[in-house]
Amino acid sequence: MNKMTKVSTAVDPITLQVIRGSLETIAEEMGHVLYRMSFSSIIRESQDLGAGLFDVDFNTLCESESTPMHIGSIPGYLRGIAETLEDGEWYEGDVVVHNHPYHGASHTPDLAIVVPVFFRGRLVGFAGNTAHHVDIGAATPGLIIDVPDVYAEGMLFAGTKLYRKGEPNNAMWNYIRRNSRAAGQLVADIEAQIASARLGARRFAELLDKYGEETVFAAANQLMDYAERMIRQRIGEIPDGDYVAEGWLDDDGRNRDRRLKVKVTVRVRGDEVEVDLTGSADQTPTAYNVPFEGSTKVAAYAGFRKLLLDAATSEVRVPSNEGSFRPIKVTAPLGSIFNPRPPASAEARFTQCNRMIDLIIRALAPVMPEQVIAGSSASISFAAYSGVRPSGDYWVFLEVNEGAYGGRPRSDGPDSIDNLMANTRNNPLEDLAMHIPMICDRYELRDDAPPGAGEFRGGIGVVKAQRVLTPAFITHESERHTEAPWGIFGGQDGAVGRCTITNPNRPGETREMHSKFSGLAVGPDDVMTYYSPNGGGYGDPLNRPAAKVLEDVLDGYCSVARAREVYGVVVDPEAETVDLAATEKLRLAMQKHD
Template sequence: MNVMTETRAEVDPITLQVIRGSFETIAEEMGHVLYRMSFSSIIRESQDLGAGLFDTAYNTLCESESTPMHIGSIPGYLRGIEETLEDGEWYEGDVVVHNHPYHGASHTPDLAIVVPVFYQGRLVGFAGNTAHHVDIGAATPGLIIDVPDVFAEGMLLAGVKLCRKGEPNTAIWNFIRNNSRAAQQLVSDIEAQVASARLGAKRFVELIEKYGEEMVFGAANQLMAYSERMTRQRISEIPDGEYEAEGWLDDDGRNRDRQLKVKVTVRVAGDEVEVDLTGSADQTPTAYNVPFEGSTKVAAYAAFRKLLLDAATSDMRVPSNEGSFRPIKVTAPLGSIFNPKFPASAEARFTQCNRMIDLIIRALAPVMPDTVIAGSSASISFAAYSGVRPSGDYWVFLEVNEGAYGGRPRSDGPDSIDNLMANTRNNPLEDLAMHIPMICDRYELRDDMPPGAGEYRGGIGVVKSQRVLTPAFITHESERHSEAPWGIFGGHEGAVGRCLVYNADSPDDVTEMHSKFSGLEVKAGDVMAYYSPNGGGFGDPLKRPEMKVLEDVLDGFCSVDHARSAYGVVVDLDSETVDMGATNALRERMRSAAD
């Protein structure tokens, strides 16, 4: 690739901010077009996607405000495309599709669409996006977990041109159409991605035409340098040293008696940081592995952006671009769960990334007490429901269920929300009933277990019960059924997740499911009820204001007994008040017993 390396003139501050705004607007417009034009709910409603612009060195210039795992992974896709590109060369009018996890992709269902950006006959950059697709012909509909290798994940597309010099590659379009259970949705969603990428390329050229190539790329380089400088500045505020944390994943989706260790060592040296995953479990014989380039590294980048550059807590808003990645090194031994060897399957990779981020936060808690939060659900509930219509056509529905954050330094953990690496939205129940033979029987905050007690309590997870109306198959990827989210600084741990299957006509005949399972055959009227983990508590529960405890009791988030035993608060439920005298005496006894 031709990379522009010459020194560029400094762009004045006003123009710099105008171009920055233009970059961000282009990325947001790309994302908007993608989800508005898509047909499957995982993209159209949940917005499981990412979009942005990139230079010829594959630096991220801007990114849509969507799921971090998507946008941060596209540079890896671009490097993989360089290794595999059909023709070995980019032409104006090309459109490339790519999803190979051993050539930079995040995982196989996330198809990237990349369009080259030409200006005055020269390649100057790329417009690209990724989105999670409902079915790419894998061993089980929608999602896979218990499969032997990457070839069972469905279509592997590496540097393939959907269009060459503006002309559609009919053969590859037909190949894609004929190898998916949800062909029309898949093709229509890819077409939405193509429209989004082409729009990004068009807007990129318009920006260059307006301000000139030198000024636009000069501004891009300044913005990346600024993001890098701010990231390094924040890293340098962390005391140098090694910080460790570890946890255990439930199983690999097949070997139920074998937990998987996740060990994180964070090394801070000056203005640079390394995330070392040495000591984590060896790669698994199932799809429960993580592609290193497209997912493991991206999770580490996201972790430090959350810790150091959160828009809500930072004095200045730092642009989301390549600069924030540069001070961060990621290490994972080849052959481990976070860096598997080809041809190991690596489709079910999300919960491991979320736990890795959770442990980075835990490792740094002693030296960043005012920044970290307690343990979050740090999982994901990704469920694939599928069946066959009377016409013989498949229906496939992918759903992401919410979790909960841990308690924070100044507030309770948010309830029922995607967390850490995830940023998807829920799927409206009305949309479900309109398109899929399913009904949601229950969707509310979890009430069977309290969140982690603390001065700031953990967030409350969701409980969702989905009933199928036809014979169907369910595959479910989740975690944290055996290790509860951790409490911190005196806070109590949260609650583990649960997954139940039963029939609506016999709701007492319940099967307790593992956190992940593949291709479960169910009959009409069967229900899957998922309970996401509750977050851990932050700080001493005896410091929580009595009125907040009372509010939680009245809201049904905390029982009278739990208010007494965990918080030392004596609630009179009949009068809906706190007995302050009894509470003060009880809290004093509890403090004395703890000393």
């Protein structure tokens, strides 16, 4: 491989910003083309994808504003491709597909498409993207949890060329078509990824032609160094020390009586930080493990970008590139849930990553009270609905349901929204009814349990009830049915999640489901209802302004009794007012009692 040596020439500030804007625009255009051209709703609507440009050393030069788990993982894919590349060499016109979790991939349904970027006959970088696919021929349609090994996850690609020197590998395309329950969508979505990557490669070459290879890569190196300086500066503001937090996952999808420990130790030393997951559970016999290179490390990187370089709270917007990863070390013992030994399955890996970030935040709370938030739902509800049409063809639908953030230092936790590692959009209900035999019976803010009380309350989760109209199968991956999102600085814990199966033709029958289950056979009019966890509260509830408590009562987020018992606020719901004198007296009494 002909590598570009690092250029030390300084680029003037104006040119630097122009090139930065060009790189970021290319990444955004790649992401836009991908989701606009895709056919499956998980990409087209939920935008479960990522795209970017990379140099020959696999450094991220720019990334789309998509799902963090996708973007941060692509360097791992590139390193895995380097180990496994068909022919052992890149040629102009090559297109590679890759998803092997023991060669850098985030997990098997996230197929990466990578196109080499040649400039004046030399390999100078890569354009790549990843996207979550509806079905790659795994043991159960769409998603898997309770399977014995990685080979049950479906088609495994490692450095596989779909095009070689511009010519299609027809045997491989036929293999893909014949090994997926949703072959039409799979092939069309891969073609959208190819179009996106080829566009990125073309735009990258145009940028090099316009400003010159030396100038573009000098600018890219300066931007990476700048991102590194900024995150080192932020890390340096944290007092040195070891900060520890622990939590528990519900189960591994098979052994229901065995909770799984997640232990996070954050070691801060000067301007560097280590996330050590030693003490977390051993790897599981199911797919509930996390690929180390493609997911565990990526989650840690994303967690610190959120804490230290948040665009809404930072004075300057720091570019999203490789520089922000450099000061962060991630450690997980081989054979643990966060670093499994092959051939362990590792497809159902998302909720563990979200809990890791949640615990990083909890560990650092004592020394970063103005930057952290209370416990979020820190899960993901990923459901796969499927069935067989009269024609014999499968229909498969993947859905990501929202959660809720914890209360924040200056505001309540946002309601019904993906959080922490997740950044997917919801799927329009009209799209659901148009394409598959399902109807959404209910989709609203959760009203069966309150959010965590606090000066700033936790966010409220979603409740969604999906009814199948024909015999079907459901696989569901979620978490936090046993451990509620944590409150902080006097705030109360939120509420755990819940999942049920009911049928309107059998009123009174409710089947309580575990947070994760595989290949459940359901019948016509069976309804899966998911209640996502509510976020924890931030700060003492007695410090919440009475007017805000009144608003929550009037909005139905808080009962009159809870307003009195937890917040010390006496509300007259008929008059829609607060009895200020009675409230002051009650709060004084509650403070003395505490």
